[in-house]
Amino acid sequence: MRLSQYFLPLLKETPKEAEIVSHQLMLRAGMIKQQAAGSYSWLPLGYKVLMKVQRIVEDEQNRAGALQLLMPTLQPADLWRESGRYDAYGKEMLRIEDRHEREMLFGPTNEEMITDIFRTYVKSYKDLPLNLYHIQWKFRDEVRPRFGTMRSREFLMKDAYSFDLDRERAVEAYNRMFVAYLRTYHRMGLVAIPMRAETGPIGGDLSHEFIVLADTGESAVFCHADMLDKPIPGPDTDFRGDLTPIVKDWTSLYAATEDMVDMAEYEAAVPAEKRISARGIEVGQTFYFGTKYSAPMKATVTGADGKEIEVHMGSYGVGVTRVVPAIIEASHDDAGIIWPVSVAPFEAEVINLKVGDPESDAAADDFYLGLKSAGIDALYDDRDQPAGAKFAAADLIGIPYQLIVGPRGLKNGEVEIKHRKTGERETLALGSAIDRLKSLIEPQRLDKV
Numbered sequence: 001m002r003l004s005q006y007f008l009p010l011l012k013e014t015p016k017e018a019e020i021v022s023h024q025l026m027l028r029a030g031m032i033k034q035q036a037a038g039s040y041s042w043l044p045l046g047y048k049v050l051m052k053v054q055r056i057v058e059d060e061q062n063r064a065g066a067l068q069l070l071m072p073t074l075q076p077a078d079l080w081r082e083s084g085r086y087d088a089y090g091k092e093m094l095r096i097e098d099r100h101e102r103e104m105l106f107g108p109t110n111e112e113m114i115t116d117i118f119r120t121y122v123k124s125y126k127d128l129p130l131n132l133y134h135i136q137w138k139f140r141d142e143v144r145p146r147f148g149t150m151r152s153r154e155f156l157m158k159d160a161y162s163f164d165l166d167r168e169r170a171v172e173a174y175n176r177m178f179v180a181y182l183r184t185y186h187r188m189g190l191v192a193i194p195m196r197a198e199t200g201p202i203g204g205d206l207s208h209e210f211i212v213l214a215d216t217g218e219s220a221v222f223c224h225a226d227m228l229d230k231p232i233p234g235p236d237t238d239f240r241g242d243l244t245p246i247v248k249d250w251t252s253l254y255a256a257t258e259d260m261v262d263m264a265e266y267e268a269a270v271p272a273e274k275r276i277s278a279r280g281i282e283v284g285q286t287f288y289f290g291t292k293y294s295a296p297m298k299a300t301v302t303g304a305d306g307k308e309i310e311v312h313m314g315s316y317g318v319g320v321t322r323v324v325p326a327i328i329e330a331s332h333d334d335a336g337i338i339w340p341v342s343v344a345p346f347e348a349e350v351i352n353l354k355v356g357d358p359e360s361d362a363a364a365d366d367f368y369l370g371l372k373s374a375g376i377d378a379l380y381d382d383r384d385q386p387a388g389a390k391f392a393a394a395d396l397i398g399i400p401y402q403l404i405v406g407p408r409g410l411k412n413g414e415v416e417i418k419h420r421k422t423g424e425r426e427t428l429a430l431g432s433a434i435d436r437l438k439s440l441i442e443p444q445r446l447d448k449v
């Protein structure tokens with residue numbers, strides 16, 4: 001993408017309304033624009049990151065055997081009356097009336113609707129297990145929307161719903177999502193720790209929040225330090241096999257959110273030097289809630305013995321629009337964002353230091369086209385602007401590698417690569433720069449880990 005033809009409204013000043021660094025940087029880097037309280041447009045650069053995050057989520061959901069569909073955002077109130085949640089949900093639910101005075105709501109979550117789909121079509125135990133998911137906009141009329149897309153009113157969620165014959169098999173389904181989440185966040189460059197959690201309005205007695213540690217996080221969390229460097233299950237993980245050992249290993253060390261922590265238990269379980277008591281961002285949550293929805297909504301299947309069985313369900317959410325600021329909270333410096341390659345809007349940026357100089361233009365054009373044919377997603381700063389402004393913009397938007405092309409280097413047959421994360425600079429012969437970038441970038445895509 002040529003920057004001269006792109007839409008990238010960068011801000012020079014830090015907007016006053018933004019309290020935390022990720023919100024400030026998302027506004028300054030032209031990723032989002034606020035439209036109303038807790039409501040944001042995703043501009044092209046931000047949208048590109050959002051879609052990379054979404055693709056990783058889809059990839060790992062599919063790998064774990066979940067099937068993607070898409071449900072509407074507006075839901076009939078009657079469906080929620082069946083589960084009893086229409087009145088219970090309170091003011092966080094946005095209620096709407098259509099022209100026929102039918103009561104509707106903008107879905108804050110989809111347990112009822114997915115249960116309705118299930119009960120319409122699935123009648124036999126032979127059709128289980130089943131896990132259906134979608135990635136779709138939710139609305140929650142939060143009392144205090146804040147921190148940009150971290151806690152907004154309209155936000156994008158991946159929500160998956162599992163259906164099984166009994167608790168034991170439902171826990172197997174839970175474990176598949178648990179392991180899929182470990183892989184999902186890892187591929188985004190995040191360290192997300194599963195912690196025992198409260199279930200709130202979704203319900204149930206088994207739940208984990210996946211937490212990214214950050215000082216700006218909204219929840220207080222308590223865990224064993226060794227949770228931070230546990231090995232992530234690999235791509236050869238058998239999702240049809242028994243995942244209990246992996247989940248046991250990940251839940252053997254103490255990790256709980258403030259709603260669930262028992263300080264005496266925590267201090268007994270974790271030696272003083274291993275205690276992490278910190279703040280964290282909840283990037284996802286998993287729930288097992290048994291027959292909470294299947295019982296009142298009559299979602300049953302016929303068992304092998306011909307008897308009707310209420311299915312056991314779980315639901316599994318990822319805050320897709322929250323993950324983006326969480327990554328920035330975890331990865332930035334004073335100059336701007338530092339994207340992990342796997343979610344970076346572009347993998348490399350060609351910076352032409354002297355637009356208008358025929359040699360620089362020709363070399364930079366060549367690199368841009370060469371990167372494209374090498375399969376590297378590149379941004380090309382071909383704007384006629386001072387070098388300082390280009391460097392500042394490149395650091396702000398955080399592309400992992402900058403390929404700096406200028407007349408002085410070209411005279412010696414050289415270009416420079418700057419690593420955004422470390423600030424390290426390498427001088428390379430013109431002919432080897434693309435191969436070098438390829439060898440740096442490819443392993444960091446994390447699509448094979």
Ligand code: 5CA
Nearest residue numbers: 109151152155159282283284285316317319322
């Ligand atoms: N139905 C269940 C799981 S599918 C559910 O709704 N779970 S949830 O309430 O925990 O939401 C799932 C994830 O959405 C959360 O872990 C969080 O990452 C994200 N999320 C929740 N509320 C917001 C919000 N106001 N703004 C941005 N993300 C949010």
